[in-house]
Amino acid sequence: MLRKALLAALVAAAQAASLTSLKTTDADLLKEAFFGGDCWTIACTDVHDKKTGANLLEKALDDAKAASSCRGASLQCGKKLPSGKTPLQRLGIEPPKQKGHPLLILCVNGEARPLNMDEYARVKEQSATPD
Numbered sequence: 001m002l003r004k005a006l007l008a009a010l011v012a013a014a015q016a017a018s019l020t021s022l023k024t025t026d027a028d029l030l031k032e033a034f035f036g037g038d039c040w041t042i043a044c045t046d047v048h049d050k051k052t053g054a055n056l057l058e059k060a061l062d063d064a065k066a067a068s069s070c071r072g073a074s075l076q077c078g079k080k081l082p083s084g085k086t087p088l089q090r091l092g093i094e095p096p097k098q099k100g101h102p103l104l105i106l107c108v109n110g111e112a113r114p115l116n117m118d119e120y121a122r123v124k125e126q127s128a129t130p131d
Helices: 002-016 027-035 052-060 064-069 087-091 117-125
Strands: 040-044 071-075 104-108 111-114
Touching: 027 040, 027 087, 027 104, 040 052, 052 071, 052 104
Parallel strands: 040 071
Antiparallel strands: 040 104, 104 111
């Protein structure tokens, strides 16, 4: 019994802050993330931000309330979709103007928008920055 409980705790801990890895080739999951009714926050992993966006998102999702209200994911936002467009082009979102800035995209109820720097600052004030 103790062994089963320990295994369940380890599985829960491993899943706690893990991001769903979205692939540009998985049309169904991308459609769900971009245009479904659920909340998704997506960290673009190819914006040369030294994984700041993904780390920030993982840290924020350590909070059980945040994790239960919005799913976290990572995506290579500059990679082409089967349509020939990138996810950023498909969503009408500009890449970061400065190299090294993280890009997080909030998708909910079929709408997508980037999170702005002042929104990052509010998250930082709540101690969700990477160590």
